[in-house]
Structures are given as C-alpha cells and as structure tokens.
Amino acid sequence: MGRIIAITNQKGGVGKTTTAINLSACLAEAGQRVLTVDFDPQGNATSGLGLEKGNIDNTVYELLMGECQVGDCIMPSVQERLDVMPSDVDLSGAEIELLDMKDKENILKENLNLVKDNYDFIIIDCPPSLSLLTINALTAANTALIPIQCEYYALEGLNQVLKTVNLVQKKLNPELEVEGVVFTMYDSRTNLSLEVVENVKEHLNENIYKTIIPRNVRLAEAPSYGMPINMYDSRSTGAENYRLLAAEVISRGEEV
Numbered sequence: 001m002g003r004i005i006a007i008t009n010q011k012g013g014v015g016k017t018t019t020a021i022n023l024s025a026c027l028a029e030a031g032q033r034v035l036t037v038d039f040d041p042q043g044n045a046t047s048g049l050g051l052e053k054g055n056i057d058n059t060v061y062e063l064l065m066g067e068c069q070v071g072d073c074i075m076p077s078v079q080e081r082l083d084v085m086p087s088d089v090d091l092s093g094a095e096i097e098l099l100d101m102k103d104k105e106n107i108l109k110e111n112l113n114l115v116k117d118n119y120d121f122i123i124i125d126c127p128p129s130l131s132l133l134t135i136n137a138l139t140a141a142n143t144a145l146i147p148i149q150c151e152y153y154a155l156e157g158l159n160q161v162l163k164t165v166n167l168v169q170k171k172l173n174p175e176l177e178v179e180g181v182v183f184t185m186y187d188s189r190t191n192l193s194l195e196v197v198e199n200v201k202e203h204l205n206e207n208i209y210k211t212i213i214p215r216n217v218r219l220a221e222a223p224s225y226g227m228p229i230n231m232y233d234s235r236s237t238g239a240e241n242y243r244l245l246a247a248e249v250i251s252r253g254e255e256v
C-alpha cells in the first residue's frame, strides 16, 4: 500500500517542486511504483515530468470538482514506473470553489484511497501557501517532507511549517507525521550554507536527511527539457544526491 508523502513548505522557491520531480523519478528508477500528484496551479511538476500542459483533458482540478474519476486524470510520465496526476492554471480557481463543498478538506484523500494500492509511493507537490489545497494534501498524506533552502531565516520558516503540520494533525489527520527535513541548494563555497545546516540541526528534533541537495545548475535546467535529473544528466551531482535521498526515503519506510 502506497506511502503518501506531501512535499510542503509555505515558502516559495525552496525546492519543493524540484524535490517532488526528482525524488519521484529516483524512487521509480530504484524500482518503486510512484505517482506524483501536481497540486500547484503552476503545473511545474507536470511539465517537468514530460507532460504537455494545456494539452490535458483531465487534471487534478477536474478531479477536485467531481468532473472526472481518479483513473481519468492519471497519466504516464517520461520515467518508467512513474505516473503523474497533472495540474494546470485552472487549479488556482479551485480554492474558492472548494469552499462550498461538503467535506472539502478530504477530497484528495478520498480519491487517493482508491488508487494507493497501485503504488509504493505517492508524492504530492504542494503550492507555496497555506491554502485549502495544502490542507487537502496534508490530510491525504501519511507524512510531510519539508525542503528548506540553506539561507538566513530557514529556521523561522521551518517552525511555521511544523505548526501547520501540527494543526492538521490535531484537527484532520491524527496519523500525519513529519517524514523529514531536507536541505536544498546547498552551496559548499559559502559559510552560510554550513551555518544554516548546523543551526537547524541544533534546534530540531525531527528527522533530518543525511543527504543534502547541492546547488546544481543541471537541476535548474532539466525541467525545460521535460525530464527529471536522472534522465537529463544521470551522472550530475544533482542526480546522485536525489538518488541518495530516494534511498533514504525507502529505507526509512522499511524501519517503520
């Protein structure tokens, strides 16, 4: 039965989508059956995994609106064993339309329940806000994986995500746990990156992944070719590190 992991942080630009795309692809490369749910109206995980935005009949928006069945909005990606539930800009309207719906926090969960036996992992790429979409993602998830960028204020941002996770845990999803925190865009040439990592390690009780994702230009280039990093440049440091992260995620699941 699939483990559902929400990649979340209310801050934009911290590496959520990059992590969702490449962790998903590296899990699939390692033999796992994976579904990536693109839950951001920007649709960057959709295009980054090789699907053409604007050319898709059924997205996660139609699913939330009850206009299609869950099976209708799951499509194969460029990576073997990896499916995508795509999104596009329509999803930005869902926020308001959901407000009137019954059980509005549970819609994604109920739909993923119908397919989770088909996968080992379901990875949800959350939008950069504490919206009803993020609440749906955290309600559906078993765990939250939090990417944080190595910069000043990293700890403040992190405390806010942890509060959100806590709140959803209390009100909507008592089983929700923190999967772990992963440092992204680490720059080994600066002391700042190192200081941030040390500071967060000192103050945090949650699991912190040993793998640290470096700043790597290949990771920024890959999405414009519609490929995850393991396909775009299999031997780049970005690919190597996302493979290591995938291995950690798999082995953590085996411990539980």
Ligand code: ADP
Binding pocket: 011, 012, 013, 014, 015, 016, 017, 018, 019, 044, 128, 184, 185, 186, 213, 214, 215, 216, 217, 219, 220, 221
């Ligand atoms: P988020 O989804 O949290 O908004 P993204 O994953 O979209 O963040 O990343 C923000 C920007 O930083 C994107 O342009 C992305 O290509 C780039 N980026 C993310 N991670 C890395 C990295 N490790 N090295 C280089 N660029 C990165």
Ligand code: MG
Binding pocket: 016, 017, 018, 040, 044, 126, 127, 128
């Ligand atoms: Mg994103």
